[in-house]
Amino acid sequence: MEHDVRGVVRRSGAGIAGDVVxxxxxxLDNTAYLVDKAWVVRFPADPEALDVAREGRLLREVADVLRGIVAVPEPVFxxxxxxxxxxxxxxxxxxRQPAPSITSTLAKTLLALHAQPxxxxxGLVPVDADPPQLWLEETRAMAAELELPEAARFLEQEPPAPAERLVFSHNDLGAEHVLIDDGAVSGIIDWSDAAICDPAYDYGLLLRDLxxxxxxxxxxxxxxxxxxxxCGLIEDLAYGVREYVEKSRRQAAWLFTRTGG
Structure with missing residues (x-):
């Protein structure tokens, strides 16, 4: 085992036995372990880049914002x-195809996050404000390695203007980070990329996936x-993870024929 998981949890003072790991x-950012079938313990790949104490404070703030809407991981140590x-x-x-109640929960989640000062x-999250022009340049480079004729017109167009207002958001709210249980959203995970960013970004990821x-x-x-x-769909195809590729291939024709309405 790469990490001393049992030693860490037993020394943490959180009351976790650590019998089964x-x-x-x-x-790319973390290695995670399931402990005693009930706890998740995560170790960052680069402890200097991901401060777990800071992330713990962030998760407590997010839990307070989203209380009554959706659960997030609440740290115990x-x-x-x-x-x-x-x-x-x-x-x-x-x-998976979401039920209307799932869509409603995600909408409430984004509205609550974006309404926060x-x-x-x-001090808890960075500012992520790369302009759309940079996004497009990077996406064009990725698309050059793909066969995606549906995207040709998009890649030739000018990008939209940058956001005039930045907000706090998850900043990586793809479907892989939304948990569902018994037909409802049971949690939103992986807040490592949370940032002050363009409010359109997480809406875009959910549009890509759903x-x-x-x-x-x-x-x-x-x-x-x-x-x-x-841009996110092209990135998924370029990244090459099978589940992401399958999802994005199914969405490509629909997404690249939309007009934005």
Whole structure:
């Protein structure tokens, strides 16, 4: 085992026995373990880049904002470079068709996050304000390695103007980070990329993943949300993870024929 999971949880003072430890997943940013079938313990790949104590404070703030709407991981310890929290029930929304109640919960979640004063999250999250022009340049480079004729017209167009107002948001609200259980949203996970950012971005990711079942997009955000959805779809195809590729291939024709309404 790469990390001393049992030692960390037993020394944390959180009252976790640590008798059973199983690998849960490894990403670019974190390695996660399931402990005693009830707890998640995450270790960042780069402890200097991801401060678990800061993330713990962030998750407590987010839980307060979203209380009564949706659950988020609430940490029980941040120690020795690890973050521990109770496992949320459910499976990722990825590759599943959401019920209207799921769409409604996601809409309420974004409205609640975007309504917060950004000062509340100062020092907890960065500002992520890359202009759409940079997004388009990077997307064109990725698309050059793909066979995606549906995207040709999009890639030739000028990008939308940058956002005039930035908000606090999840900043990576794809379907893989939405948990569902018994037909309802049971949690939203992975807040490592949360930032002060363009409010259209998370709407765009949900549009990319859920298509017509995505939450309604405010009129002033629609053009940029569609832009981000298309960029995100191309990124998924370029990244090459099978589930993402399958999802994005199904969405491509629909997404690249939309006009933004």
């Amino acid at each position: 199983e690998p849960l997943g490894r990403g 941040a120690a020795e470079g690890a973050l521990g929290y109770r496992l949320l029930p459910g499976v990722p929304l990825m590759l 950004v000062e509340r999250f100062a 298509g017509a079942a995505a939450p309604p997009i405010p009129a002033e955000l629609r053009d940029r949300a569609l832009f981000y959805a298309r």
